Amino acid sequence: VSSPPKAGVVSCSGEGCVQGTISRIATRLVLEKLRPDNTVTICLPLFLAGEGGERMFAKYFPTIAVDGCEKRCAKKAIEKYSGKTASSIVVDDLLKEWGLPEPQSRRELNEEGVKVASRVAEKIVEAMDEAFAARAQAARVRKHADV
């Protein structure tokens, strides 16, 4: 029996703004509830503070960056220290696309904030499925080329 495919999901965790809280909660929802068998994550600052092994992260797993704001710290950190991202999600962009106001508290999401985080989590799952499909397609192409 082969093990389920894994994708990395790395959140900016931005402590300074509510979008960072949403990015973190959305990542946790994917990890805990939506795709527990397919998801791995890492604390973003470990790319700098860790012992080096962390920098192999994006080489091992197709990795999705989940950022709160346009500064895109997660995407930039992954690509600077580890490898190319498979996909990039920005919470601020999604709020604008969905016509939703910014939830108020960065400290504890209210009911509306949790709903937004759940929608972001679904977008992360979509990105994971696309990454798995792309990997499967690439594997088929390689197999075909070897024949």
Added chain:
Amino acid sequence: LTGTILVIPCSGIGKPFGTISREATYSVVEDLKKDETDTVCLSLLVMGDEETRNLIKTHQCIAVDGCPAECSRKNIELSGGKLAAAFRVVDLLRQHRDLKTQNVTFLDENGKKLAGIMAQKIASKVDELNRGGNAE
């Protein structure tokens, strides 16, 4: 931000420690010491954001880390920041073994209690620093 002390939690996402470090930080910057403290995104420091680097060089910083990897303390130091104090949730847990906590996404009662204790420690340190206490 003149005169403000920056309290910077880790971005821990895999265990409750990081969540506790953030809740303790928010408790300090939004309630206990709201006029004397503020916070910044640790990931901005990781990316070398110029504005954030300048802030941590010109203000006293308190690192609040979840685990022994000490991402907040290390990133403040690597960025040339003024580290005035550093706390670790993992140390607090050793002192309060009765407060076992599991939840990461949303803290349970024990997690909230631990965050409250950590917040009081940080607030005391803020008072000490404002009285002219020595930086580390």
